[in-house]
Amino acid sequence: MGTARLDTTDEPCGGILPSQAIERLIADGAIALDRPAAADQVQPASLDLRLGTKVHRVRASFLPGAGRTVAERLEEFTLHTIDITAGAVLETGCVYIAPLMERLALPAEVAAATNPKSSTGRLDVFTRVIADGARSFDQIPAGYAGPLFAEISPRTFPVLARPGSRLSQLRLRRGEPRLSDAELVALQQRARLVDDDAADVRGGVAVTVDLLGDGRGLVGWRAKRHTGVVDVDRPGAHDVSDFWEPIHAGRSGLVLDPGQFYILASREAVQVPPDHAAEMTPFDPLVGEFRVHYAGFFDPGFGHAEGRGAGARAVLEVRSHEVPFILEHGQTVGRLVYERMLERPRTLYGELATSNYQGQGLKLSKHFRAP
Structure with missing residues (x-):
């Protein structure tokens, strides 16, 4: 998989990559997908990440550390592996590691960060993303090339997940976009x-x-x-x-x-x-x-x-x-x-059919019928 360069207007202060730039990275192979992208997987300034076909029940949360891969650490810490092809329940109080369908070969100037999706957080499912060699969760260094894994720990409700379930999202940055x-x-x-x-x-x-x-x-x-x-x-x-x-x-x-x-x-x-x-x-x-x-x-x-x-x-x-x-x-x-943003996204939040929380007040996750 080759390393793509970002074709965007030069922005010395940096910025967040919009949907159209994420789509270019997918087309160039800098973001590789085990399955074709879902129609709504690319959001205005983020990419939803999808679970693969298996999850590993592990003894405890961990970070691989410099020079070590997540796969190597899974050999040490896995208690058992669950095939979720037909759907599987992830129990509260347990820690699972799931290989994701997306892997990266980022340009040298692009870093990434991840977070749970809004609906995941509102279910109290503690989810973080891990990369090979990582010394911190949810932070992926510029130029990273390798797989991604989700750590999943339901805290309140047991959840049913399957391949393609989206619990996390990834945002890409170039330079320092934060406002003073x-x-x-x-x-x-x-x-x-x-x-x-x-x-x-x-x-x-x-x-x-x-x-x-x-x-x-x-x-x-x-x-x-x-x-x-x-x-x-x-x-x-x-x-x-x-x-x-x-x-x-x-x-x-x-x-x-x-x-x-x-x-x-x-x-x-x-x-x-x-x-x-x-x-x-x-x-x-x-x-x-x-x-x-x-x-x-x-x-x-x-x-x-x-x-x-x-x-x-x-x-x-x-x-x-x-x-x-x-x-x-x-x-x-x-x-x-x-x-x-490096550029204005082609489509804004609220213009998408999947913008579940636009104009929200006090609102539970999309999984619950309106009371």
């Missing part, structure tokens, strides 16, 4: 990234939690334990009441119980302009010992008028660590980091 604080201030003034004129944009746009809720006082959902299986490939197939219990506004905030998983929403309406992409920081120990986001990518056009959105809430996938923690309305829970 000064650039972010200017973009907020020009494009109104969040509907708060006093928003704090130091180190990213501050996102706060909504604990007032809608007209019924609904502020979120708490996951039930010991439920049935969620089929990750069947949108709208499951009853909300079988998996979730509603949370309503209280007088003294919301006490996060360690070990419980919550779906909440941001107080602010968020938007991503067509020539930018965004990512939510998953955990900030300075604001509390809890995690607010597994799936961190926001595609160009999310919540934006040109993508037929009028602002959209950021859904927060919340889990407290070790100790109970009290969340209060308007408390800062994370930050949105904005990055430049």
Whole structure:
């Protein structure tokens, strides 16, 4: 497999590759696919990654380390291998490693990062991508050539997966696309990234939690334990009441119980302009010992008028660590980091039939029927 060079306009500050550049890399063989790409696999600024035909149940999470391959480490750590051709249930509390259908031969100037898809995060399926020689999860160095593997660990619901199931997504970067604080201030003034004129944009746009809720006082959902299986490939197939219990506004905030998983929403309406992409920081120990986001990518056009959105809430996938923690309305829970696109994507988020979360408020994953 040859190494492709990117045919894009020179951008000294760098940027995120749009859908048309990802398609060129696929055509050139820099992204190789075991099966032809699905019609909606390429998103405005990311590529969905698909499970292969097998998953390995392993003793524990691991990184291969410099000079070692994931396949070599699997020989050490695999307990048993599961053929998922006909579908297989991945159990809670277990760690699985799945070879992916996509492999890379990146140009020397292009690096990649991965994250769970939005629907994966909202199911509390902890998913990270590993590359050969990796010393960190979800980070793929510029010029990497080799296979990709997904680490999968369902935390709350057992899930049914099969070849082609998409739990993770990959984003490609050239150079340094992240905006400085000064650039972010200017973009907020020009494009109104969040509907708060006093928003704090130091180190990213501050996102706060909504604990007032809608007209019924609904502020979120708490996951039930010991439920049935969620089929990750069947949108709208499951009853909300079988998996979730509603949370309503209280007088003294919301006490996060360690070990419980919550779906909440941001107080602010968020938007991503067509020539930018965004990512939510998953955990900030300075604001509390809890995690607010597994799936961190926001595609160009999310919540934006040109993508037929009028602002959209950021859904927060919340889990407290070790100790109970009290969340209060308007408390800062994370930050949105904005990055430049190398080019405007051919299609924006919201213009795709699979844009399940455009214009969203408080919303569970696409697998559940609207309550």
